[in-house]
Amino acid sequence: xxxxxxxxxxxxxxxxxxxxxxxxxxxxxxxxxxxxxxxxxxxxxxxxxxxxxxxxxxxxxxxxxxxxxxxxxxxxxxxxxxxxxxxxxxxxxxxxxxxxxxxxxxxxxxxxxx
Amino acid sequence: xxxxxxxxxxxxxxxxxxxxxxxxxxxxxxxxxxxxxxxxxxxxxxxxxxxxxxxxxxxxxxxxxxxxxxxxxxxxxxxxxxxxxxxxxxxxxxxxxxxxxxxxxxxxxxxxxx
Numbered sequence: 203x204x205x206x207x208x209x210x211x212x213x214x215x216x217x218x219x220x221x222x223x224x225x226x227x228x229x230x231x232x233x234x235x236x237x238x239x240x241x242x243x244x245x246x247x248x249x250x251x252x253x254x255x256x257x258x259x260x261x262x263x264x265x266x267x268x269x270x271x272x273x274x275x276x277x278x279x280x281x282x283x284x285x286x287x288x289x290x291x292x293x294x295x296x297x298x299x300x301x302x303x304x305x306x307x308x309x310x311x312x313x314x315x316x
Numbered sequence: 317x318x319x320x321x322x323x324x325x326x327x328x329x330x331x332x333x334x335x336x337x338x339x340x341x342x343x344x345x346x347x348x349x350x351x352x353x354x355x356x357x358x359x360x361x362x363x364x365x366x367x368x369x370x371x372x373x374x375x376x377x378x379x380x381x382x383x384x385x386x387x388x389x390x391x392x393x394x395x396x397x398x399x400x401x402x403x404x405x406x407x408x409x410x411x412x413x414x415x416x417x418x419x420x421x422x423x424x425x426x427x428x429x430x
Contacts, residue, residue: 208359234415236417238417243423244422244423245406245420245421245422245423246360246406246418246420247420248417248418248419251417293357295359295360297417297418299414299415300414302414303412303413303414303415304413304414305414305418306362307352307359307360307361307362308359309358309359310357310358310359312357
């Protein structure tokens with residue numbers, strides 16, 4: 203299957219700082235990527251849909267100004283958590299849609315905000 | 317709107333015993349259904365998916381699931397559990413095979429007892 207990578211795999215930061223998470227499709231072009239958030243022992247919740255060359259579409263209740271998404275190329279989408287706080291600590295997972303409308307998930311990024 | 321209900325947040329089986337993880341869905345359109353497995357601190361791995369072809373779907377690692385429209389169910393089974401099957405399992409529903417984001421159930425943690 204297609205490969206999706208995320209970087210970093212884990213990050214620890216101080217409260218108030220910003221953190222950028224990258225999602226890359228390694229062997230295909232992805233016009234659409236999805237960002238999910240998973241709290242400990244809970245399910246994945248969709249945060250936003252990232253479309254190459256246009257603004258992301260955010261789910262209800264997700265703060266656009268806090269979770270900045272940029273899909274600048276067909277193989278890269280970035281999620282920036284701005285002014286992170288401990289409640290933002292979570293597991294962030296992206297998925298990328300192939301030209302054949304299949305989704306492949308990245309390995310996830312664990313964010314811990316102190 | 318679509319939703320998924322996974323019955324049982326935790327299932328425990330003996331090694332060699334039958335694995336049965338339950339999933340019921342709700343969808344206003346013909347659903348596409350997925351089962352994913354997640355190992356600790358890792359991303360999601362697709363086990364199998366139903367895309368309106370055969371109702372009995374065979375996946376990786378000996379898992380299979382049967383789509384039953386009358387029961388709105390898509391239960392996951394494996395004849396004989398291995399220790400390596402211990403993980404978190406998520407059932408998900410979508411309107412298509414990958415164009416739209418997935419809606420996940422809350423997950424079922426499978427424990428395998430030696």
